[in-house]
Amino acid sequence: MRLVIARCSVDYTGRLNAHLPLATRLLVHKGDGSLLVHSDGGSYKPLNWMSPPCSLATEEPGEEEAGAGVVEVWRVTHKKTGDALRVQIYEVLHDSSHELGVDPGLVKDGVEADLQRLLAEQVELIGEGLSLVRREFPTAIGPVDLLLRDPAGGTIAVEVKRRGDIDGVEQLTRYLELLGRDPHLAPVRGVFAAQEIKPQAKVLATDRGIRCVTLDYDGMKGVASGVPTLF
Known part of the structure; x- marks a missing residue:
């Protein structure tokens, strides 16, 4: 799992279009390929996300984007629908990767x-x-x-x-x-x-x-x- 805290904007295109303006957010890229975009509020629910099967690719920002301060672009594309999540990263504040291993799953009392x-x-x-x-x-x-x-x-x-x-x-x-x-x-x-x-x-x-x-x-x-x- 990769955890990135960055100043970024996010655009979702496909069956619907959505835009998150520039702000500091947590980007969670999981081993199954999914990407979740979190703010510091909203409890467990991400602001936007892309579920698997999907793939993440990094791109060089365009000339206009670079001029605006974008240092890196992530594009996460769903393999079946073609929907895309495009993340424009302006500044990386934290970047770490962790191997979590196989999770045994939640054991509930009262099941x-x-x-x-x-x-x-x-x-x-x-x-x-x-x-x-x-x-x-x-x-x-x-x-x-x-x-x-x-x-x-x-x-x-x-x-x-x-x-x-x-x-x-x-x-x-x-x-x-x-x-x-x-x-x-x-x-x-x-x-x-x-x-x-x-x-x-x-x-x-x-x-x-x-x-x-x-x-x-x-x-x-x-x-x-x-x-x-x-x-």
Whole structure:
């Protein structure tokens, strides 16, 4: 990764045109070829950027540009669209390169796998007397997060999400259709469980006879007391 702090102006040409007038900015040129132009504000969001696949080439400034004080020009071109990001550099204040290596990726607390594991250990949050048949119960279109046995008869398929939306309800609906064909599992009821469930997803789930459960992740970890809210 190359980090350059420079007084520069930036022009984007292609499907849209945009101009950043002369100012001091941070230019981040990553190993994947992308270029990001940052100011000292705006949080994580760059002022402009070019995503890969793209390539960076340096150019000598034209006579008029050199007369205006431009010392170097960067042109970053997208290999598929031809869009270009042209950076006119007037002064370089800092220039350094760093080998970061392969990043292992972000490990999040409270991801779906954690919720699934905790809920498998606390199936009473779904209902009294239930027992776990299996996590990741296989179907022809993918595994159901949890399959529970109801002592009153039948089974319960549970789909676990951090944030529940319509796509998750649709996914559970397809699982229920397949599982319901198995006489050893039928009747099969559905539960859509998430830390947060969007209103549209609740409406769709209710319409399809699927119960929604809002999970208190901290409570499940024992950080704070809490019980699921049923809808």
